[in-house]
Amino acid sequence: MRLVTSAQMKQIERNAVLAGLSYSEMMENAGRVAFGALSAYHDFEGETALVFAGKGNNGGDGLVLARMLWRAGAKVTVLLCDGEPQTKEATANLSLLPRTVAVLNLAYETQALEGLSKPDFVVDALYGTGFHPPFEMRDRQAAQWMNCCGAPVYALDLPSGVDADMARADCDAVRARCTFAFDSLKYAHCREPAKGYCGEVHCLNIWIPEECHRGLYWEIEEQ
Numbered sequence: 066m067r068l069v070t071s072a073q074m075k076q077i078e079r080n081a082v083l084a085g086l087s088y089s090e091m092m093e094n095a096g097r098v099a100f101g102a103l104s105a106y107h108d109f110e111g112e113t114a115l116v117f118a119g120k121g122n123n124g125g126d127g128l129v130l131a132r133m134l135w136r137a138g139a140k141v142t143v144l145l146c147d148g149e150p151q152t153k154e155a156t157a158n159l160s161l162l163p164r165t166v167a168v169l170n171l172a173y174e175t176q177a178l179e180g181l182s183k184p185d186f187v188v189d190a191l192y193g194t195g196f197h198p199p200f201e202m203r204d205r206q207a208a209q210w211m212n213c214c215g216a217p218v219y220a221l222d223l224p225s226g227v228d229a230d231m232a233r234a235d236c237d238a239v240r241a242r243c244t245f246a247f248d249s250l251k252y253a254h255c256r257e258p259a260k261g262y263c264g265e266v267h268c269l270n271i272w273i274p275e276e277c278h279r280g281l282y283w284e285i286e287e288q
């Protein structure tokens with residue numbers, strides 16, 4: 066299994082764009098493969114799902130997944146933990162959500178967490194490779210809620226609160242049942258203390274062509 070830094074992952078994504086795959090297609094693929102992996106654990110029809118989405122592209126992956134969960138019959142609530150998305154692709158995916166998906170913006174609805182009931186499962190799309198500890202207060206509260214709600218948490222790419230490269234973890238980092246890593250493993254999936262927050266790690270192919278990984282130095286991690 067390939068093991069890359071967050072800078073190498075960004076280079077791989079840039080190579081993918083040069084090879085003809087857009088950022089928006091990569092985000093769609095990430096949401097889609099996470100949906101496929103999650104279907105091994107849940108039926109979706111009639112289930113309640115809470116998707117915690119951050120302001121970056123990890124949040125965008127979560128918005129794609131939210132749309133697919135809704136399409137599969139789940140009752141989906143999206144929590145925008147840091148306000149509106151800040152990237153073009155994530156913004157586009159917010160606008161693609163159907164009206165029957167409830168969207169709560171924690172930047173304005175500051176008491177929203179207190180009114181939430183335990184869902185059947187939680188998707189952690191707060192932060193991925195862009196995060197550097199520590200959490201700010203609102204993110205900390207969201208992560209604490211995920212850790213205390215009693216429902217299984219599925220993390221997209223990384224559990225929020227861990228540093229992809231240094232494998233450090235905020236003390237309130239999300240404790241995932243499963244982490245769906247995209248394209249390649251990052252150091253946080255393999256090194257303590259971050260590894261301890263990941264649960265089962267599944268590395269998923271988001272259809273970045275193989276040649277986009279050439280010329281970069283990466284390690285091989287036994288799985």
Ligand SMILES: NC(=O)C1=CN([C@@H]2O[C@H](COP(=O)(O)OP(=O)(O)OC[C@H]3O[C@@H](n4cnc5c(N)ncnc54)[C@H](O)[C@@H]3O)[C@@H](O)[C@H]2O)[C@H](O)CC1
Nearest residue numbers: 088091092095121122123192193194195196197199222247
């Ligand atoms: N690039 C792509 O098209 C794809 C990326 N994928 C997914 O994207 C994330 C990485 O996304 P990015 O926007 O770079 O970062 P994050 O979403 O993790 O974080 C957003 C943003 O937050 C800022 N930040 C960092 N630390 C803190 C902090 N302590 N408090 C507040 N804010 C913080 C920082 O500026 C970040 O930019 C990757 O993991 C994938 O999930 C897709 O897989 C496919 C395409």
Ligand SMILES: [K+]
Nearest residue numbers: 189192221223
């Ligand atoms: K995450």
